[in-house]
Amino acid sequence: MKKIPLLIIILSLQIPFALAEDGYRLWLRYDCVDNNAVLSTYRKQIKGFKVEGNSPTLSLVRTELEQGLAGLLGINVPQSNSVSASIVVAGTSKSSEINKLNLDARLKNLGREGFLILTTTVKGKKLIVITAPEEIGVLYGTFHFLKLLQTHQPIENLDIESSPRINLRILNHWDNLDRTVERGYAGFSLWDWHKLPDYIDPRYHDYARANASIGINGTVVTNVNANARVLSSHYLEKVAALADVFRPYGIKIYLTARFSAPIELGGLKTADPIDETVQQWWKDKVKEIYTHIPDFGGFLVKANSEGQPGPQNYNRNHADGANMLADAVAPFNGIVMWRAFVYDDKVPDDRAKQAYSEFKPLDGTFRKNVLVQVKNGAIDFQPREPFHPLFGAMPDTPLMMEFQLTQEYTGFSTHLVYLANQFKECLDADTHAKGAGSTVAKVIDGSLDNHQLSGIAGVTNIGNDRNWTGHPFAQSNWYAFGRLAWDHQLSAQQIADEWIRMTFTNNPGFINPVKEIMDKSWETTISYMTPLGLHHIMGWSHHYGPAPWIKDKHRADWTSVYYHQASKDGVGFNRSATGSNAIAQYAEPVAKLFGSRDQCPEEFLLWFHHAGWNEKLKSGQTLWEELCRHYYGGAETVNSFQQQWATLEGKIDKERFEQVKMLLNIQYKEAIWWRNACVLYFQTFSGLPIPHGLEQPENSLQYYLNLEFPYAPGIRPQW
């Protein structure tokens, strides 16, 4: 017998551990079910699988089932040639086996992307059928089925119908062509433009697969602060190569369109949307795009905001700009997502009011293939914002939601912040646009105003870090976004539960405490950063850390003092009728609630009101005391997360356990930093002592003021 050197044996034994849990597999780990009772029932119920068809999408279904079942069941689960007992059959009703089941009546209500998973009996044989009107639904159904196994659900009598409530479920990448990512905290861009189109990084497939597993069906691969060059022929070939990878996963590609591209790329003298040569330039450009990418989705545009060019440069309005592009893509069934994130320091009005003031009058003037994409709140992805007043205010225009998954304002990829609670608070908010129950979710899923076109976007937190998102828990925000885009009625807790099970373990000893941490995490971050409705008091430009003292910049609306308005008499932005009257942009019941100093929910108090330091809040404590209580309480809760996490050692892999532990340590340090800096700063106005029993900050205010972070991530070097 040939002798195998000991070192090789040791190395080969080590390999699985060395590669163990670097987070790359996300929630699609497919490790063998580690509960013997569950495993043995699954093994009895699934003896094989059969995928009907060989198209690119059905081939993905086959691979997914093959790998998923083998992994989860820990045995080879064979493909069957015929339909025998206890197998999983997947395909559309075009397949003869599924056609025989006469499911047409059920399938026809599922829509283009829905699916049906059913336990049925054919000639005495019990089968599990995964089927859908279209192939993409079969893929979605396959992921759903595998999720049942990953989360140890019973599968003996399945009857699951599912269809997305929102049509366009899109990631927005703020990725630049030089691979930097604006507000990206997970490395560089995934898109290796230099090597495309000939080199296809296997990660492109893994990215598309992960998205398909949660129903995301579109991706805007370039930054809204756009570079016209991506529309050049040279780059379009590269974009087409990505589109080819994404297609079988049901994912359409979209690009950001720089409004001045006709000048920069086309050599025209103007980009005026009313100019015929400009219109023609876009038509030709769009035609060229569609020759490269026949199912190109369309454009996302940031115009006349933060220095970006737009129709207003030519005294035209946003509808003129959007409609010109919409006309160019319409013959190809493309769409335009036109952002409502506009504000201007030259406009002498509260920044929170400006988007509504500009867009509301344009309601009904956009082409049918335009969606107006609105951030969840009126300022800018703050830790907490009241819902944007445009929701419910433009019934004749499909409004698309824009959430931010990347943690620009919630601790980058260093803080554990589960954002599903933030998304839910906004989606569930009642606009009262058509009476009680007119939730934001109903506005954006099109049901409130009967729009066929509906969409939701997430500014993604993905980069080329090995684990995709930097913080292992930041993966949950990508996951939760996809799940809520599919079904906004799911609860944040339900989503956390399934995510933890798939990403870590089904051990309740781990799930329960971690679910609790996740559930508290968003509120906790608000407490140590921007409690009681404070907002935009982060570090200048990079937005890292606290800097409520920012003032005297070239734009007032880029300073912190603009937003908190602290003075000797109190703190907060008066947006009530006696102030900027921003509340008047909401439907009456909402305006009344937010506009009343006494009724305004305290989490939005300083968003809408300027309140005195000694005013009493609901707890009976003064505003100053409550503010301190939040800052100190928030930091202490992070400390409790650290302690809870420490008890979980050994329940999951060492790699991710240690990673999260170190990140929680940083989060705690930064929470204390936020607490100290803010309390000391606001104290210079309140003149009041830090309440009894709370420790004094270890450093002076000056110490915090002097901190500088020229290399904080997420900004472009030239800034």
Ligand code: GCW
């Ligand atoms: O949140 C702010 C960011 C900018 C971003 C802008 C936007 C892409 O600080 O970096 O630019 O919003 O949403 O357009």
